[in-house]
Amino acid sequence: MAEFFGLLSFGPDGWGRSLVSAAGMTVAVALCGFLLGTVIGGLLAWARLAGNLAFRVGSDTYTTVLRGIPDLLVVYLFYFGGSLLVTNVAAAFGSEGFVGIPAFVAGAAAIGVVSGAYQAEVFRGAFRSLLPGEIEAGRSVGMSRFLLFRRIIAPQVVQHALPGIGNIWQMALKESALISVTGLVELLRQSQIAAGSTRRPFEFFLIAGAIFLVIAWISQHLFQYLEKRTARGVRLEGAA
Amino acid sequence: MDFAFIGQTFLQLLGGIPLTLKLAAVAFLIASVLAVLIAIIRTRKIPVLDQIAGFYVFVLRGTPLLVQIFLIYYGLGQFRPTLQSLGLWQFLRDPYWCSILALALNSSAYASEILRGGLRSVPVREIETARAYGMSGLRLYRRIILPIAIRRALPGYGNELILMVKATSLTSTITLMEVTGIAAKLISESYRPVEVFIAAGVIYLAINFILTRVIALLDWWLTPHLRRPRIVAAKLEPAHA
Numbered sequence: 001m002a003e004f005f006g007l008l009s010f011g012p013d014g015w016g017r018s019l020v021s022a023a024g025m026t027v028a029v030a031l032c033g034f035l036l037g038t039v040i041g042g043l044l045a046w047a048r049l050a051g052n053l054a055f056r057v058g059s060d061t062y063t064t065v066l067r068g069i070p071d072l073l074v075v076y077l078f079y080f081g082g083s084l085l086v087t088n089v090a091a092a093f094g095s096e097g098f099v100g101i102p103a104f105v106a107g108a109a110a111i112g113v114v115s116g117a118y119q120a121e122v123f124r125g126a127f128r129s130l131l132p133g134e135i136e137a138g139r140s141v142g143m144s145r146f147l148l149f150r151r152i153i154a155p156q157v158v159q160h161a162l163p164g165i166g167n168i169w170q171m172a173l174k175e176s177a178l179i180s181v182t183g184l185v186e187l188l189r190q191s192q193i194a195a196g197s198t199r200r201p202f203e204f205f206l207i208a209g210a211i212f213l214v215i216a217w218i219s220q221h222l223f224q225y226l227e228k229r230t231a232r233g234v235r236l237e238g239a240a
Numbered sequence: 241m242d243f244a245f246i247g248q249t250f251l252q253l254l255g256g257i258p259l260t261l262k263l264a265a266v267a268f269l270i271a272s273v274l275a276v277l278i279a280i281i282r283t284r285k286i287p288v289l290d291q292i293a294g295f296y297v298f299v300l301r302g303t304p305l306l307v308q309i310f311l312i313y314y315g316l317g318q319f320r321p322t323l324q325s326l327g328l329w330q331f332l333r334d335p336y337w338c339s340i341l342a343l344a345l346n347s348s349a350y351a352s353e354i355l356r357g358g359l360r361s362v363p364v365r366e367i368e369t370a371r372a373y374g375m376s377g378l379r380l381y382r383r384i385i386l387p388i389a390i391r392r393a394l395p396g397y398g399n400e401l402i403l404m405v406k407a408t409s410l411t412s413t414i415t416l417m418e419v420t421g422i423a424a425k426l427i428s429e430s431y432r433p434v435e436v437f438i439a440a441g442v443i444y445l446a447i448n449f450i451l452t453r454v455i456a457l458l459d460w461w462l463t464p465h466l467r468r469p470r471i472v473a474a475k476l477e478p479a480h481a
Contacts, residue, residue, distance in 0.1 A: 064445075065441070065445060068402070068406075068444060068445045068448040068449070069406070069440075069441045069444050069445065070406040070407075070408075070409035070410075070420055070444060071406070071409075072409045072410060072412070072413075072420055073409065073420055073423065073437060073440055073441065073444070076423070076424060076427060076433060076437070077433055077434065077437040079433075080427050080431070080433035081433040081434050081437070084431070084433060084434075170302075174303070174304040174305070175304075176304075177304035177305075177306045177307055178304075178306060178410075180306070181413065188304070188306060188307055188310070191307075191310075192310070195314065195315075199318075200318065201310070201311075201314035201315045201317065201318060202311065202314075202315035202316065202318045202319070203315075205307055205310045205311040205314065205315045206311060206315070208307050209299070209303040209304075209307045209308070209311065212302065212303045212304060212307065213298075213299065213302045213303055216302040216303075217302070
């Protein structure tokens with residue numbers, strides 16, 4: 001047991017410090033991807049709800065395709081495809097040889113593109129729950145489209161979307177483990193390195209899992225707090 | 241875009257489909273059995289077992305599948321002497337069985353939650369009626385509870401099957417050459433990620449499209465009571481010729 005905690009010490013022989021910074025990397029790449037996904041998801045939901053036929057079909061195709069393809073393939077596409085693109089652009093400017101793109105950028109982009117497809121569905125569902133009468137009422141008192149969005153639509157969509165968005169954040173967090181295949185030193189990659197050098201894979205993958213659980217648990221509570229906060233003005237059925 | 245290359249890649253990737261489907265099917269069957277047991281334990285709140293099942297679901301849903309795969313494939317190797325004496329080593333040294341185990345355990349946690357939702361949606365009055373007729377235990381489950389619960393859970397359960405097909409791609413990280421494994425090999429050989437991605441994407445989309453159709457058909461077949469009655473045009477014939 002003492003030996004087990006020795007593996008995790010923060011001293012020069014322990015892996016504690018590297019694991020904590022790797023956990024930070026996991027959260028950073030998942031968060032960047034997730035926020036990119038929110039932007040993509042918002043645009044897709046808007047295209048689906050307000051756009052013309054071409055926009056609707058495009059948005060629908062995007063969500064269907066991205067939700068039907070394994071995330072690992074998307075990670076490979078962005079990592080190798082991104083590097084290929086950058087190499088070609090660099091070659092046009094006279095550079096020779098291979099130019100790789102940072103694994104962090106490729107990873108965050110892959111997470112963002114996938115989670116955008118899922119977030120679009122959540123936003124669309126949340127938008128559906130708006131009462132048309134409220135939007136008409138807003139228009140009738142002369143609100144501009146932007147004001148209507150800020151005061152009437154956005155607050156309610158956010159409130160209805162939060163539980164679904166929380167689930168998608170948990171997905172993005174777990175998906176970030178796939179980015180270890182590109183060599184980005186996040187939690188799983190760091191555990192692989194530690195497991196390889198100490199020959200203790202069981203302990204280190206167990207620890208990696210435990211840290212993922214802790215992050216998931218903290219974020220779950222954060223989302224519960226946010227849900228409570230955004231629901232302040234809502235009277236619950238039967239809670240008179 | 242080199243369409244000849246995409247076609248060639250597509251043909252090579254087809255060779256990975258049997259393994260992808262086999263992994264998904266075997267793991268999904270094992271997961272279903274486990275999920276039914278877990279869901280029943282948790283809805284009946286059987287003491288001790290309920291707490292263990294709750295913790296199991298929490299851990300498996302809260303950690304990435306890739307971590308679980310590595311833990312089983314690389315981690316269990318540390319206990320080789322013990323596993324050898326138990327006769328389990330011949331399975332656990334094989335990436336195929338490690339993948340099946342990881343996929344099945346992971347999916348059972350998600351599927352049990354879907355089934356639990358289904359079980360909870362069974363109206364109490366139906367169970368009471370059945371009990372009044374003297375049904376109990378297995379017969380009550382077989383005739384009343386499970387048929388209702390399965391119908392309610394089917395759409396979510398179908399999604400879980402699609403997720404399982406996608407999840408099999410992770411087994412390529414422990415050397416299995418299913419569709420994604422072959423795709424990764426082709427990308428590193430040819431260095432044409434976009435073309436390989438398109439070919440592999442088409443395969444996964446086709447598999448998942450067929451599966452969603454099958455599930456929709458199953459749903460239609462299981463819920464005749466929800467179908468709109470078919471209006472048969474009355475044949476009007478003159479009473480007198």
